[in-house]
Amino acid sequence: MNSRDHVQADLLSSMASMFSGGTNPLLLAALKTAFPWLSFALIVNWIPEQAEDIYWVLIDLNRIATVEIPRSSNDVIGVSVEVLDINIYKERRLSIDSRRKLEAAIELMRENYTS
Numbered sequence: 001m002n003s004r005d006h007v008q009a010d011l012l013s014s015m016a017s018m019f020s021g022g023t024n025p026l027l028l029a030a031l032k033t034a035f036p037w038l039s040f041a042l043i044v045n046w047i048p049e050q051a052e053d054i055y056w057v058l059i060d061l062n063r064i065a066t067v068e069i070p071r072s073s074n075d076v077i078g079v080s081v082e083v084l085d086i087n088i089y090k091e092r093r094l095s096i097d098s099r100r101k102l103e104a105a106i107e108l109m110r111e112n113y114t115s
Contacts, residue, residue: 003100004100004104004107007100007101007104008104008107008108011042011043011044011101011104011105011108012042012108014042014043015040015041015042015043018031018041018043018057023043024053024055024069026069026073026075026076026079027053027055027057027067027069029075029076029079030067030069030076030079030081031057031059031065031067031081033076033081034065034081035059035065038059040109040112041057041058041059041065042057042058042105042108042109043055043056043057043058044056044057044058044064044098044101044102044105045098045101050071051070051071051072052068052069052070052071053068053069053071054066054067054068054069055067055069056084056089058086058102058105058106058109059083060109060113061086061106061109061110061113062085062086063083063084063085063086064083064084064085064086064089065081065082065083065084066080066081066082066083066084067079067080067081068080086106089102090102
């Protein structure tokens with residue numbers, strides 16, 4: 001198994017955890033509220049901050065949802081969801097690992113849309 005396969009396996013594992021509510025139940029609730037049709041989404045980045053958790057989730061081949069979940073929040077009302085064009089996200093200063101993860105996620109998303 002090469003490194004791309006490992007990255008894709010990790011992405012699929014984190015997606016399964018997210019959709020089962022194991023990652024952060026508010027993340028799934030916020031995504032389902034904003035995108036009720038969502039059945040395949042990949043977490044491409046996550047930053048646990050002191051006051052909030054920030055997730056970047058690939059929701060289709062063109063968009064990434066940025067979800068900010070305050071640690072003090074117990075429901076979706078305090079959660080912020082913004083949609084970012086994937087090309088704008090790619091312009092950010094991303095580490096090599098983050099770029100690899102994004103490219104692996106895009107490949108998986110393509111496979112999902114053509115299946």
